[in-house]
Amino acid sequence: MGTSIRAALAADPDLGAGNVLPKLIEHGAPLDGPGLGFDTPVDGLPAFHGMTLGELRDRVAARAAWLHAQGIGPRDPVAVYVSAAADCFLHFMALTWLGAIPALMNPALPGDVAAEYIRRLRAVGLVADGAHRGLLAGESLGLARDLLIDPASTGSGEPAAAPAPYRHHQQDPIAITHSSGTTRMPTAVVHSNASLFAATRLIRLKTPRAQGTERVLCTLPAPHAAGIAAINHIMCNRGELLFLSQQADGPAIVETIERWKPTGVFGFAATWAALARIDLTERDVDSVALWYNTGDCAHEAHVRRLVAAGSRQTVGRGGVGRVPGSMFVDGLGSTEMGHSAFHITHRPDTERYGRCIGRPHVFVEIALLDLATGKEVPPGEVGHFGLKSPSVAAGYWNDSAGWYRTRFQGYYLTGDLLYRDEEGYYYHVDRAVDAIDLGGGQWLYTAQSEENILRTCPDVHDCTVVAAKGPDGRVTTDVLLALHDWADPGVDRTAEVRAALTEAAAATLREVVVVGEDHLITGPTGKVRKFLMRQRSLARAAAD
Incomplete structure (x- = not known):
């Protein structure tokens, strides 16, 4: 049955990233087959319960019915700012069921950044759990319909009252996700029914199911495009999936x-x-x-x-x-x-x-x-x-x-x-914004330097290279080391680090220091915000 379902999905020209759930059911996928599992309870189902496809359909349809009753319909952008992966994906599926456009937000976005992001979206409404409503308290969100939705309420809808699933065109927008925001305000990225499903259609459904994808634990950020792609990949291949928050x-x-x-x-x-x-x-x-x-x-x-x-x-x-x-x-x-x-x-x-x-x-x-x-x-x-x-x-x-x-x-x-x-x-x-031109055809690539340091220093668990060019054109490079638990923090590793760098990059080295992870400035996806780290480095250089 799994092979025939995959073949039917691959041959369906209307299948895309926004309609996988209804398409699976349309093509006869057994309702007692795998749906999704989450690390939090869902409507009385316990955490870590693997919902069947039928259970998943009912939980999504309940939310679609509830949201439909609030007047949400095709092409309505709705922001989703929640902590639990279950709340993120169940509302993604419910909103796309209605033809609306879920704008999925990383739960780690600070409240002031999130508020400005929502204002720029010009969303009709916002799904936000209690913790995130608290972060937004007092902020003007510019919601077109002033719909502030508690995700704890939407599951009370009646599944049978949900309208028929929206019929997506391949170019219809089905989600807005945002960049990591490592250098600036996160950018709202629009994905179409076709674009976010292209790899699944062109690779995953046309080749044998890869070893290891039978039963998948997903730790990707749920609001990320990769999270949506992952659930579509595994569901279309009729695998089991447990998504962590x-x-x-x-x-x-x-x-x-x-x-x-x-x-x-x-x-x-x-x-x-x-x-x-x-x-x-x-x-x-x-x-x-x-x-x-x-x-x-x-x-x-x-x-x-x-x-x-x-x-x-x-x-x-x-x-x-x-x-x-x-x-x-x-x-x-x-x-x-x-x-x-x-x-x-x-x-x-x-x-x-x-x-x-x-x-x-x-x-x-x-x-x-x-x-x-x-x-x-x-x-x-x-x-x-x-x-x-x-x-x-x-x-x-x-x-x-x-x-x-x-x-x-x-x-x-x-x-x-x-x-x-x-x-x-x-x-x-490297990222282009992080690379430094040292002149004479020499460049300092921070990501490549980090790779070389980790290979040279086996007791270093992770490292961050922060290189900055001051107003006078002088480049200073700091290397921040996070050590394995068994490593000696008192050892001077400057010589090892210098040897791992190119000669031109080593000439810019200011210091090598062991730091805790709390010393790094990271964005909502865990990436180091080197833009801000450079600003901090330049401020220090100016003060010296």
């Missing part, structure tokens, strides 16, 4: 792995950094065959600790067997990209690291560009990453000028700097 709580994630026995874990770089603090070889994680990363590419030091744990199936002369060690699928993605453009699989016996993000997916076109000349750079030379892909977002909500600034010769410019080798593998060196 926290992405970087390493001990809690490991405890859930031991309890729920997933075959795969999906997450962002923050998740892998948190798990790499734990000796997974001493924990019961043998069920995990696959760690799947998207967003920023992962560090080798973290990947190696993950693939040393778990187990995977192999096929040999003796047939199918299971061997120690798991797989880690890496790549590079972003909210605007809609899906990772690259893929590479690491195993315990693989050695292609150095921030290698692999080769492009078949549905994308890649160009590494010199923006001054408009020409592509040759292999081995760093260029700006330009992307053409059906997965690219439809634009920025209420900001067409900002969206068109990202376009260059028909490509979407991601803001990343990459190079490719002669074999066609691509490597990520």
